[in-house]
Amino acid sequence: MRILCSIMSVVFFIALSFSAVAQEISVRASVTEATVPVGEPFEYIIEVQGSVGVESIQLGRLSGVEKRGESQSTSVSIVNGKISQSRVIAYTLVASTEGKLTIPAATVKVDGKTYQTNAVEITVTKAAARAQNNGSPGSNTYPDLVFIKPVVSKTKLYVGEATTVIYKLYERADVTNVVVEKDAKPEGFWVEEIDLQQGRSSVPHTTEFLNGVLYRVYTVKKMILFPTRAGTLTNGAYKLNCDALLTKIKQQRGRTLLEDFDSFFGSLGKKVKIDVVAPEIKFEVMPLPEPKPEGFTGAVGKFALNATLDKTKVKAGQPIAFTFTITGEGNIRSITPIPLTLPSEFETYEPKVQENISRQGGIISGTKTIEYVAIPRAGGKFDVGSVSFSFFDPEKGEYKTLSSPRFEIEVEGEAGLTAAVPMAERQAVTKMGSDIRFIKTNADLKYRPTPVYQSIWFYSSFLVPLLALLFVWMRKQRQEKMEHDVAFARAYRASPEAKKQLKTASDLLKQNKQKEFFAEIEHAILKFIGNKFNTDDLALTKDELRSLLQEKGVAPTITEKCLRILEKSEYYRYAPASETKDDLNAIFSDAEMIISELSKPKK
Known part of the structure; x- marks a missing residue:
């Protein structure tokens, strides 16, 4: 299994390397807001498409703008066998003077080659007044951050003429749980719905600049309308509900905003409910001209x-x-x-x-x-x-x-009448023993086995997939918890990692490397305690370590034995070892016992 995983890893990285060579590299810069008040942070984003090998970035001279922070994210995706790579570097900037400012082009070194971004212009206004917000974020709307834009092929048309309406969702944050609250139901139209892929996460998105701001764009609805009557008609209301991530960094600014591509900063924020409503579109529908040709039935x-x-x-x-x-x-x-x-x-x-x-x-x-x-x-x-x-x-x-x-x-010729089929002469019923499925008068009764639908295998065929789904769900829940709960992840990995270190210590003991043996034992126990109890400060005194173990409910005998082993390990790392082979084996067994006891769940 390890060999297979190694082969797959090598193949993946080879494919990644070839893809990186074949994929064209592009570098561009953007800002989250084209207009910002003095003293308000905004994000300046450099996006590298086609490679993740960013070696250095040299920003242009920032006049009237101060750099406050920096963050990075790397993305590698495989779609239909094609690998695409990108890296996004986000700088938090604060403008100090009013007026129009130009952020000069940045110099980016990627895979040994030098590229330059575009220059970005921003407008800096007076400092915004800080108003107290007593309402909940979910009751607010965010039209500049998450909104729907309907795209229409034509609004002036004839009765029966086709027009296409596409609803596009523009977002600058990690938006999830998109639900249609009110679907568009145009009156006075024949409607043809265009099926899209189920689920927003499965629909490919594009990126688009609006007023100098970069958005992710998803097509959420598409329909073709044929007006059935003349006059002024509307497409009907279209409303979505979604969850969006508000970041703490932005909340401290005095107004709540969503981060550009908030997946980079998601751990710093919280989710809120947002209502997104598409504006109505008015159509001017003209009647078909007169006179109409004879036999015309309305085809357009x-x-x-x-x-x-x-x-x-x-x-x-x-x-x-x-x-x-x-x-x-x-x-x-x-x-x-x-x-x-x-x-x-x-x-x-x-x-x-x-x-x-x-x-x-x-x-x-x-x-x-x-x-x-x-x-x-x-x-x-x-x-x-x-x-x-x-x-x-x-x-x-x-x-x-x-x-x-x-x-x-x-x-x-002339059409003739169909010849009548003569009626067969009536005959008596004749008993035959050679006909297909003839009646058997001397058949023996036979045992009929249990029907398939009453067998245990029949019910197992339903139960096994359900158990498999349950197993997959539990595994996914555990994986998500390990990704978001650091304490759980460290505690979960504590025992396997400690056992690996004890295996190394055992090998050192067999090779009679006593100093290395004691160093590995000490490291295994301290690292296990750090992972188990989610503490990074392993440079504790004897009393502090005793207090920590007592606080976590560890038995006093285990605590004292642990401290004795650590004392011996620390001593023999720097002094000649005088322990016998049996003593060393006993120390190793005690270390195994300590890790085993601490791994047990609390009762």
Whole structure:
């Protein structure tokens, strides 16, 4: 297993290295706020895309701006086998003078090459007055930090013309638990929803600068609207609820803000509830112009018509099929079947309609196929006139009419009546012993085994996956706790690490390296106590160590034995050892016993 892990690690880092070579490196600078008051901290961010090998950063001369702090974060992601790397360095700056200031380009050395960022301009205003905030953060709104921006392809259009509405969520922080509180339900529109990937975390995001500020952008909703009536229409309200991380650093400034890409500073803040509402959009819908062509049924868009006849020469009583295919862009679903008029000698059935709709690229397109089946009941030559289909082209603002070719059909003979099938003569029931599944009169009763659904294996097939899910959930809970709870993580790793050190001490004892043996024993016990009780100060006096163990409820006998071993270990590290082999083995056994006793949970 270790060999496999080592091989996988080597392969990963080789792939990472090749990716770093192939990936283009770009460096850019931005600020969290383009306008800041005097004395208020803001973040100046340098983002390196394509590599994490940042060797040095030389900021330009900051005139009128003071540097207060610095933080860094590295990101490596693998999407569809492609590795992307980036490093973000965030500087906390404070402006001291009013007016427009320019933060000059910074020089960044990446993988042995030198790059320069762009210069960034900010506007510094008068110091903001500090107002007391008695309300809860969750009741406030943060329109400059988390907001929805609807993007519309057109707001002035004709009845039946398509317009695309995309709702984009802009955020400058770690936003989670995004829930749709009120979905947009436009009235007066035919709505086609465009399916997105489930869950915001699975949707790829982009980055975008607005007013000099860098945002993460997610597409949270996409729909295509076809107005069904003229007048002024709206898209309806769209509202989201989400959790956002407010940082303590920003709260101390007198106004609560979210950090840019707050995952770097998340451990310093707390989550609040935020309501995000998209502004309504007004559409000016124009009626279709008059006069409308004859046979127009309301189709709007760009279309083509194709008409085919499967046979032009048939016998009376045999079916023939007329197929009309409409292809193009527009509301394919709203197109009604093209009427087909045939001579009275033809019996016509209801048309069979099939649709193939595509929403690729946010455009509704596809085909609608209308198939008429008809049966000629008399012989002769018949002329079927062309069929017309009219639609309105909104780009040109005019109607267009498409016509199919004329069809000539030659029918041979007269349609005859179908011959009647003669009735079979009634016969008596004959008992047969060779028929399929014949009745057996002398069959023996046999034992039927327990049905599968009543067996223990059947129920186990349900129970095992549930237990597996429970195991995965518990493992994930423990992993999350270890990532966020330092004390728990240290205590969890204390015993395994101590056992490894004791194994090393045992090897040293076998090699008769007594000084190294005592040093390893001392280090194992002190490190175990530090991890177990989450303390980093291991340079404790004898009395302080005794007080710590008593405070943690350790038995006095264990405490005294621990102190004696530490005293001996410290002494023999610097003085000649005079202990016998049996004494050393006893000391090792006592160290094992101490770590074992301290590892036991409290009763």
